[in-house]
Amino acid sequence: MMHDRGLGALGLVAGQEAAVPALRAALVALALLAALAWARQRPRLALLTLSLGGFLGLGYWLVQISSPLGLGTDPALTEDWAQAGVNAHAEPRQGGFVVGTEPGTSLVSSLASAGVPFSVVVLVPQLSTLLTLGLLTVLPFAFLKNRATAAFAACIALGGGLWPGSAPFGSMLLRPAALVVAGALAGMVALAARGPKAARAFHRVRWSVAAAWIAGAVLARALGGGVAPGAAAALLVGATIALASPLRAALRSALHAPVRTRRAEALLLLCVFCGSGLLWWDPRGTVAGFDESRGDNSALRRPLEWIERNVPATSVVLASPAYSAPIAALAGRRVLFPPLADGAARSPLPEPFRRARLAETTRRGEPVARLAEAFSVTHLFLGPGEPDPPVDTPTPESGEPRLDLVLEYRDAKDFRVFRLVKK
Amino acid sequence: MLNLFGFNLDGMDVDRWLAAARLVFTVAALLGAALLTRGADDRRAGRIVLGIAATGHLLAWFATMFPLPSVYGANGSMDRENHLGWANVVALGFSPLHTSQVHHLHFEPVWPLLVALASGFNVDRVNLVFQWAPLLAGLALLLSLRSCWIRGMEPSEHRNVEAAFAALGALLLIAVPGDFAGPFRNPWALTFLLKPNHALGLVLAPFAALALARAGTWRTRLVAGFVLQLVGWAFVIHMALVVAGFAVFAALSWLTRRSERMKDAIDVGTAVGVNLLIVSPYLAMLALAYPLLLEGDASLRVSPFSERPFEGPLRLGALFLLSAFGAWSSYGKDGRFGRILASQWLASHLVWQLFPVLGLLGQAREQDEAFYWCRFWTGLFAGVGMFRAMLLILGRIRENRSPLAAGRSAVAAAMALVLLLPSLLPAWWDPGTMDQYFVAARQPLPDWIAEPTRFVRNNTPPDAVFAGDRNYARWIAAYGARRVLISDALNLPNDHLKRMEVENALLRDGPRSLLAEGRDRYSIQFVLATSFPMDQAPEITLDLLAARAYLVPVYDREFAHARVMIFKVRYEDLP
Numbered sequence: 001m002m003h004d005r006g007l008g009a010l011g012l013v014a015g016q017e018a019a020v021p022a023l024r025a026a027l028v029a030l031a032l033l034a035a036l037a038w039a040r041q042r043p044r045l046a047l048l049t050l051s052l053g054g055f056l057g058l059g060y061w062l063v064q065i066s067s068p069l070g071l072g073t074d075p076a077l078t079e080d081w082a083q084a085g086v087n088a089h090a091e092p093r094q095g096g097f098v099v100g101t102e103p104g105t106s107l108v109s110s111l112a113s114a115g116v117p118f119s120v121v122v123l124v125p126q127l128s129t130l131l132t133l134g135l136l137t138v139l140p141f142a143f144l145k146n147r148a149t150a151a152f153a154a155c156i157a158l159g160g161g162l163w164p165g166s167a168p169f170g171s172m173l174l175r176p177a178a179l180v181v182a183g184a185l186a187g188m189v190a191l192a193a194r195g196p197k198a199a200r201a202f203h204r205v206r207w208s209v210a211a212a213w214i215a216g217a218v219l220a221r222a223l224g225g226g227v228a229p230g231a232a233a234a235l236l237v238g239a240t241i242a243l244a245s246p247l248r249a250a251l252r253s254a255l256h257a258p259v260r261t262r263r264a265e266a267l268l269l270l271c272v273f274c275g276s277g278l279l280w281w282d283p284r285g286t287v288a289g290f291d292e293s294r295g296d297n298s299a300l301r302r303p304l305e306w307i308e309r310n311v312p313a314t315s316v317v318l319a320s321p322a323y324s325a326p327i328a329a330l331a332g333r334r335v336l337f338p339p340l341a342d343g344a345a346r347s348p349l350p351e352p353f354r355r356a357r358l359a360e361t362t363r364r365g366e367p368v369a370r371l372a373e374a375f376s377v378t379h380l381f382l383g384p385g386e387p388d389p390p391v392d393t394p395t396p397e398s399g400e401p402r403l404d405l406v407l408e409y410r411d412a413k414d415f416r417v418f419r420l421v422k423k
Numbered sequence: 424m425l426n427l428f429g430f431n432l433d434g435m436d437v438d439r440w441l442a443a444a445r446l447v448f449t450v451a452a453l454l455g456a457a458l459l460t461r462g463a464d465d466r467r468a469g470r471i472v473l474g475i476a477a478t479g480h481l482l483a484w485f486a487t488m489f490p491l492p493s494v495y496g497a498n499g500s501m502d503r504e505n506h507l508g509w510a511n512v513v514a515l516g517f518s519p520l521h522t523s524q525v526h527h528l529h530f531e532p533v534w535p536l537l538v539a540l541a542s543g544f545n546v547d548r549v550n551l552v553f554q555w556a557p558l559l560a561g562l563a564l565l566l567s568l569r570s571c572w573i574r575g576m577e578p579s580e581h582r583n584v585e586a587a588f589a590a591l592g593a594l595l596l597i598a599v600p601g602d603f604a605g606p607f608r609n610p611w612a613l614t615f616l617l618k619p620n621h622a623l624g625l626v627l628a629p630f631a632a633l634a635l636a637r638a639g640t641w642r643t644r645l646v647a648g649f650v651l652q653l654v655g656w657a658f659v660i661h662m663a664l665v666v667a668g669f670a671v672f673a674a675l676s677w678l679t680r681r682s683e684r685m686k687d688a689i690d691v692g693t694a695v696g697v698n699l700l701i702v703s704p705y706l707a708m709l710a711l712a713y714p715l716l717l718e719g720d721a722s723l724r725v726s727p728f729s730e731r732p733f734e735g736p737l738r739l740g741a742l743f744l745l746s747a748f749g750a751w752s753s754y755g756k757d758g759r760f761g762r763i764l765a766s767q768w769l770a771s772h773l774v775w776q777l778f779p780v781l782g783l784l785g786q787a788r789e790q791d792e793a794f795y796w797c798r799f800w801t802g803l804f805a806g807v808g809m810f811r812a813m814l815l816i817l818g819r820i821r822e823n824r825s826p827l828a829a830g831r832s833a834v835a836a837a838m839a840l841v842l843l844l845p846s847l848l849p850a851w852w853d854p855g856t857m858d859q860y861f862v863a864a865r866q867p868l869p870d871w872i873a874e875p876t877r878f879v880r881n882n883t884p885p886d887a888v889f890a891g892d893r894n895y896a897r898w899i900a901a902y903g904a905r906r907v908l909i910s911d912a913l914n915l916p917n918d919h920l921k922r923m924e925v926e927n928a929l930l931r932d933g934p935r936s937l938l939a940e941g942r943d944r945y946s947i948q949f950v951l952a953t954s955f956p957m958d959q960a961p962e963i964t965l966d967l968l969a970a971r972a973y974l975v976p977v978y979d980r981e982f983a984h985a986r987v988m989i990f991k992v993r994y995e996d997l998p
Contacts, residue, residue: 020730021726021728021729021730022728024730024733025728025730028733028737159740160740162740162741163740163741163845163846164599164600164601164738164739164740164741164742164846165599165600165601165602165846165851166600166845207838211838211841214841214842214844214845215449215453215841215844217845218449218452218844218845218850219446219449221445221845221850221851222442222445222446222448222449222850222851223442223445223446224442225438225441225442225445225853225855225856226853226856227600227603227604227853227856227857229600232845236845246816250812250815250816250819253816253819254815254816254819267744268741268744271737271740271741271743271744272740272741274733274737274740275737275738275739275740275741275742275743277601277740279737280601280604280605280738281601282604285603285604286601286604
């Protein structure tokens, strides 16, 4: 489940500040080559070159992600990753990552449930972003009969569309499931557009369709706000594809000579690719949690790896809310408390008082055996600064059976794991 | 917590507020486009487009300003705090030729004077003037561009709409959504909201172009020079950039227009010469007050491998191409004024391409201003270019039936408006996530700054000058409305060595003669220090200062973040 070492090394190289201008210069060079190819009537070569540029531009940032994106920074994504980790490694498969709760559903947790290895599941945001690039490349060919126009639309869409700052890649990275939705919708529309009547109707109203998509995109952006355009990006890509044909027709009509038209188109491709978003995309400032996901947090990973190896899959780990999500996501074990202590969890926590009592008695070094058994809690996880529970505490007078805590793991960073054992 | 409009901000959902502003603009723009498609003559269509631009600017300004408990940029922007300090001291009645560093010659003297005038020389109204100035500057830009375009361009059936699109583009296409992540951030916010005095330069620049376009006699050339120097007083960098544009105009004319080249060269030479003559006292002030040619900091160096050269033009994507088309068509068919404006577009990009060279010499100063200038002209011509492209398409498409042809201008305007809409600033502006100054200004001023500066404002005489913590000095000027000896946030005055000597004597119990010089030459009355070590005197603690016989504590408060003390300087024992 740990990040691939090769990708990690690549990420380290890419993470150097000086590499960003180099990347951008390389993308501009590729855009120039593509424009040249287009001007010389090689539309496929132009598209291939820009696809390569897109792959390079996205890949540069994506290889830097070394831990699940959004884990610990975005509440919804944190729960998704925690659920996915538990679905992949814990037993039984059913149930939420917080013991006794209902499981949340997301693309990553569904994939983990379906048996996709977690090491692949953590790459889903990156893969979906790259697949978006693929979708943008092939989508115009599904809608536009003229291959050259389809290539033209694909080249523009690859850069992020006709409108600057509307590239969909950041949104896709944070919501990979949107690719499935966008793909399905695009497929349905493409199938509907196959019929000659629909195609003719579309041809008649293409300006109106484009205008409607643009208006929809602006309204979506107005309501959504933020730096990632989300649905607005998808609509603007749609508008870009719808406008590709009239745009070419307008250029042909205005410039008369085919050579001049091709040059103007090439210039447009160059400007759009260099301006619309992909080239200037910098997820460090635009994708929440990206910076955090670049650090591999090896100090925390060591005890989590130990838990993954040594704590039974059916066990539940008691930890403070700050460690709940990493334990569930990266060690694949259920936890007693949700990651958020502010009540912002998706569903209310069942039996909060019994959980609190188990946590409190465990903190005092005398966990109630009945409660530990009821919640299947077998281990206590403590982070730096959290005090050790007292050892060898006598059984209280109430006579309720208690458990002992045995230290099983401790490292230089003061992460500790105790096992709850019978006295 | 109240905002400057007097409304309570407690419990305000800022995200919804901002979304509502975007939504209102989007709906207004779509309604405007729908109205245009119903047919309108050139004049009416122009008014609709201009109305949408004005509504957009107003909504973006209001959406940003309303949730702020203080003036925009407070609590986060050194520039804004310096501007507040400058305006405060002029509003108190001190010379507009000086900054908030006592007797320090100013490099932007007009703006503080205008603010002081607008506030009625009431320092308590300065914040309000800063609040409203961005709105007024934006609206003035719309009117200035429209008016100059209509007066300067060759008569045509689309002149009003083109003028409106030029104004709309210059104001609302100056920034694109991704700008906030770039090195120069959002040009609209940093020009209109943060530095409305620079926006004043943009307002005046079209008038300078128009005056040159109309120059032909010695009298009109003198007028052109006079108008140009007004730009200089508003913002000297814009004056230099306008002059660069005039030079490109003359050069292009020399290369391409044999019949007019001599006249153009004489017109430009005279206007620029007259301008330099009139503005020379100001230039002398700059030369005297600032060490302009000294080696600067690392930010003045630009790597030859940086992405700066293509950042200016290409971050705008297709808008850049549209602007090139707009500028090209203006140069070809819009007469002298069109050629001058198109030359400004070209010059702005040429100047931007100079920066890597200047960066190699360590002199890449004011890159942000050159970048915004570049964006201003690109936005302006992108608006025009889009409209003209739509006209072209409507004119050439075979299906273009007669009802459309009748109101072609309005239909082209509607199409251009819809196509530009995703890029118009008010449609995507989300300062909560895109503007660090908005986020900072949403927070109340930290108590260790707010309380002592309130004390300074209310309990010290208006002519008091403060020495001591140079970092705190900008807050003394901005929020306490008092002058200071040296501020880390401002350029060093040319007599900085003398000031440092006096300051050193005050802090380290130096010679009495220097203390007396501080009193007589700089009117120092107070010393402010905090528990943070001062850069210039790290060993001097608050207790040490309190032990000085000539320093009498008048304010001493321990805050969670720092302790702040204010001392009155006793001059009784001095000669």
